[in-house]
Amino acid sequence: MLPEGPRALLRAATHQAFASVDRGLERGAVGEAFLGTLGMSGWQLGNSSAVLAEEAGLPGVPAARVENACASAGAALRAGLRAVESGARDVVLVAGVEKMNDMPSARRRYWLGVSGDTEWERLAGLTFAGVYALMADRYLTEHGVGPEALAEVAVKAHRNAANNPNAHFQKPITRERALSAPRVADPLGLLDCCPVSDGAAAVVLASEETARRYTDTPVVVTGDGAASDRLALQERESLTSLSATVRAGREAFQRAGRQPADIAFAELHDCFTIAELLALEDLGFAGAGEAAAMTLSGATAIGGRLPVNPDGGLKAKGHPIGATGASQAYEIFLQLRAAAGARQVAGAERALAHNVGGSGASATVTIFERGP
Amino acid sequence: MTRSIVAAVVERPVWRSGPLRVEGPDEDAFTLSVAALERLGARPGPVRPIARATVVGSLPSELLPYLRAAIGAPELPAQLAGTGRDALYEALESSVGRAESEGPEALVAVDVAAPARAGEGAGAPASGAGAVAFLVDEGRGARVQGHGVRHHPSSRPPDATEWVRTVRSSAGPAPELGGSLTVRAPAQPPVLLAAWSRELPGLVPRAAPADDPSLGPAANVAPALEILAALRAGAAGPIRVLASIEPERTSYVGFRLDGPIELHGEAPLPPDAPERAPPEASAPEVPGISEGAYVARDRYLEGIPSRWRFVAERCPKCGGLSFPARSICRHCGCVEGLTEELLPREDRRVEARTTVRAGAQPTEFDALTAGTGGYDVVLVRLSPEARATLQGTDRRPGSFRAGDRVDTRLRRLYRSEGEWRYGRKAIPVRPGAAPGAGSA
Numbered sequence: 001m002l003p004e005g006p007r008a009l010l011r012a013a014t015h016q017a018f019a020s021v022d023r024g025l026e027r028g029a030v031g032e033a034f035l036g037t038l039g040m041s042g043w044q045l046g047n048s049s050a051v052l053a054e055e056a057g058l059p060g061v062p063a064a065r066v067e068n069a070c071a072s073a074g075a076a077l078r079a080g081l082r083a084v085e086s087g088a089r090d091v092v093l094v095a096g097v098e099k100m101n102d103m104p105s106a107r108r109r110y111w112l113g114v115s116g117d118t119e120w121e122r123l124a125g126l127t128f129a130g131v132y133a134l135m136a137d138r139y140l141t142e143h144g145v146g147p148e149a150l151a152e153v154a155v156k157a158h159r160n161a162a163n164n165p166n167a168h169f170q171k172p173i174t175r176e177r178a179l180s181a182p183r184v185a186d187p188l189g190l191l192d193c194c195p196v197s198d199g200a201a202a203v204v205l206a207s208e209e210t211a212r213r214y215t216d217t218p219v220v221v222t223g224d225g226a227a228s229d230r231l232a233l234q235e236r237e238s239l240t241s242l243s244a245t246v247r248a249g250r251e252a253f254q255r256a257g258r259q260p261a262d263i264a265f266a267e268l269h270d271c272f273t274i275a276e277l278l279a280l281e282d283l284g285f286a287g288a289g290e291a292a293a294m295t296l297s298g299a300t301a302i303g304g305r306l307p308v309n310p311d312g313g314l315k316a317k318g319h320p321i322g323a324t325g326a327s328q329a330y331e332i333f334l335q336l337r338a339a340a341g342a343r344q345v346a347g348a349e350r351a352l353a354h355n356v357g358g359s360g361a362s363a364t365v366t367i368f369e370r371g372p
Numbered sequence: 373m374t375r376s377i378v379a380a381v382v383e384r385p386v387w388r389s390g391p392l393r394v395e396g397p398d399e400d401a402f403t404l405s406v407a408a409l410e411r412l413g414a415r416p417g418p419v420r421p422i423a424r425a426t427v428v429g430s431l432p433s434e435l436l437p438y439l440r441a442a443i444g445a446p447e448l449p450a451q452l453a454g455t456g457r458d459a460l461y462e463a464l465e466s467s468v469g470r471a472e473s474e475g476p477e478a479l480v481a482v483d484v485a486a487p488a489r490a491g492e493g494a495g496a497p498a499s500g501a502g503a504v505a506f507l508v509d510e511g512r513g514a515r516v517q518g519h520g521v522r523h524h525p526s527s528r529p530p531d532a533t534e535w536v537r538t539v540r541s542s543a544g545p546a547p548e549l550g551g552s553l554t555v556r557a558p559a560q561p562p563v564l565l566a567a568w569s570r571e572l573p574g575l576v577p578r579a580a581p582a583d584d585p586s587l588g589p590a591a592n593v594a595p596a597l598e599i600l601a602a603l604r605a606g607a608a609g610p611i612r613v614l615a616s617i618e619p620e621r622t623s624y625v626g627f628r629l630d631g632p633i634e635l636h637g638e639a640p641l642p643p644d645a646p647e648r649a650p651p652e653a654s655a656p657e658v659p660g661i662s663e664g665a666y667v668a669r670d671r672y673l674e675g676i677p678s679r680w681r682f683v684a685e686r687c688p689k690c691g692g693l694s695f696p697a698r699s700i701c702r703h704c705g706c707v708e709g710l711t712e713e714l715l716p717r718e719d720r721r722v723e724a725r726t727t728v729r730a731g732a733q734p735t736e737f738d739a740l741t742a743g744t745g746g747y748d749v750v751l752v753r754l755s756p757e758a759r760a761t762l763q764g765t766d767r768r769p770g771s772f773r774a775g776d777r778v779d780t781r782l783r784r785l786y787r788s789e790g791e792w793r794y795g796r797k798a799i800p801v802r803p804g805a806a807p808g809a810g811s812a
């Protein structure tokens with residue numbers, strides 16, 4: 001089989017998205033398109049949105065690329081929401097794509113540091129694994145917890161991904177294996193890190209009125225928020241909390257008129273296992289230092305109090321950088337329409353997606369609800 | 373008042389290769405010179421900033437501007453004064469002889485290791501690395517009383533009596549040669565440190581600093597260490613003469629001590645100091661990967677004040693501190709009237725640490741990782757309001773822990789765009805060597 005490049009990935013994702021519209025969607029209805037991509041490997045550093053329009057079959061439609069590193073698609077989703085909200089467009093396409101496996105590993109390592117601070121972190125020899133390792137080291141030290149909770153995030157992610165045919169990893173792992181995996185940047189080992197994945201995802205947004213023309217079971221975005229933070233970890237207030245997540249979460253909950261307790265399950269940005277623990281606390285699902293115990297208790301497993309990443313998350317489903325934010329929306333779309341198969345979260349009515357750029361310099365939070 | 377040598381510092385690399393102390397993957401003539409100057413306190417300041425810097429040794433000339441940047445004096449006159457014993461004596465005498473109004477002067481003698489290579493002259497010995505910095509200022513200390521070279525037939529090395537005559541004639545009419553005489557001679561033992569009195573009882577052999585097995589015949593640092601040893605050994609008053617007798621020529625210099633000199637010897641090696649193979653002649657360039665993020669030259673240069681010297685800025689409006697300094701208050705956005713503040717560089721605490729293992733490093737550090745298998749990165753608390761992300765060095769990877777006390781030093785990072793990139797790194801706290809401790 002020939003390998004798939006970004007064009008093929010985008011084509012597959014957008015055509016599937018269009019095909020998923022219950023009563024069909026004529027292409028001419030799409031008024032604008034937004035593409036999230038980092039452009040890793042430099043596949044199309046400029047004007048990549050034109051590739052989206054071409055592959056989605058939307059000739060002439062205005063398209064723009066939105067780049068916020070790993071939160072590119074989360075940011076593209078916001079751009080799409082604003083376009084619809086403002087009344088400027090009735091229907092908008094939001095897609096994300098990343099092709100990461102078409103370069104030699106040395107070149108890939110070069111790219112994995114491009115979205116963080118280069119003048120301090122990169123010069124000290126850090127890529128993202130190293131930056132998150134510093135947060136993990138501080139988290140474990142500050143809260144006096146061991147690495148088992150980190151390992152449990154990975155175990156849960158792999159278990160969920162085994163039921164996701166689109167996931168990068170399809171096999172469960174044990175906690176022992178996670179703990180004894182080769183070290184990458186301790187306390188993080190190989191199985192604490194998301195894999196290097198190719199992928200694309202796409203969602204179609206429409207105004208509520210328009211959506212009714214296409215489906216009887218829409219998924220409604222009831223609130224969203226976003227924030228930025230200092231690029232370099234050293235300049236942030238805390239090493240164990242991402243303030244961009246905190247602010248984005250508060251805004252999203254406020255706009256939706258909801259609280260953490262209202263959320264049935266969450267798609268959290270677990271690029272490294274530590275990131276999921278921080279997100280649980282920053283979004284108010286757990287108190288400071290309590291995410292470790294919450295995870296070890298099984299509360300974040302499917303069937304638990306707050307299932308996290310039923311699709312396997314970035315950690316096991318994969319993290320094709322620019323696609324991740326859109327793939328979270330895709331999973332929530334499936335779940336809220338009770339179409340997630342073996343990994344279905346029973347009775348889920350509300351869900352939250354959390355997408356982080358780099359090591360926390362940007363974040364988006366979106367709250368989705370089953371349509372009335 | 374006159375000008376004298378009033379303070380001196382010895383800085384040696386932490387890396388070793390056999391008995392020799394050698395420059396490591398992240399130490400070289402530049403970092404050793406900067407470390408010596410920093411410990412000497414040679415920096416600009418409100419009180420008597422240094423007015424000139426001179427380097428004797430093998431520092432590439434293109435690094436002179438960086439030396440000025442490293443001590444925060446971009447306009448400082450700085451010069452290279454050649455290499456070798458005679459150049460050092462000459463530079464010291466010139467510096468001491470300058471008018472008092474010229475201000476304090478820093479003088480560095482530096483060597484990088486010269487590995488013994490097969491086929492490069494039989495028996496050419498290997499040498500180690502190090503730097504000695506002298507501060508010459510108005511005040512009491514050591515005055516250079518004269519120096520010179522005397523040529524003589526190799527068949528007949530001069531004896532002590534001859535020597536006294538030579539030094540007397542060149543050092544002028546005044547001095548009574550009552551102190552010690554250091555003679556470095558090609559005979560056995562190869563190096564003699566001799567006590568010499570007015571009555572000329574002869575030469576009493578003793579090991580001289582240049583005999584230090586970790587140094588070898590380093591042309592710039594060995595003579596500087598001899599000077600320090602002689603200054604440390606004697607009381608104020610008489611002239612001390614150092615002489616190096618070679619088969620065909622003899623170089624000598626005389627000093628008179630008229631006050632105490634602040635001597636900062638070499639700091640002890642950390643217990644887990646790394647070993648390494650002898651340094652390669654040339655370091656690999658970072659592979660020329662054209663796309664992706666890297667720190668290009670202008671951004672590297674722009675950030676030097678904060679990255680090399682920890683320059684921060686204090687806001688006149690809200691009182692907040694911004695680090696790194698970017699000419700804007702990070703708290704209130706104020707861009708006017710910010711004042712520079714230097715954050716401390718010694719005895720800081722590690723707040724978080726990691727060990728980056730081979731495979732997780734940015735491509736720039738491939739060469740370093742190949743030799744060490746990884747390296748530590750630490751987040752260091754510089755002040756209540758500032759942290760810095762620094763690579764850890766001088767210890768085996770995996771040795772740093774949260775809570776550790778660290779000092780910081782300017783070191784090599786990697787080669788890019790045809791030149792070395794330097795940055796501060798964290799090292800285990802090296803207790804300042806007691807004044808006078810050191811190399812003998």
Ligand SMILES: [Zn+2]
Binds near residue numbers: 687691692
């Ligand atoms: Zn301010």
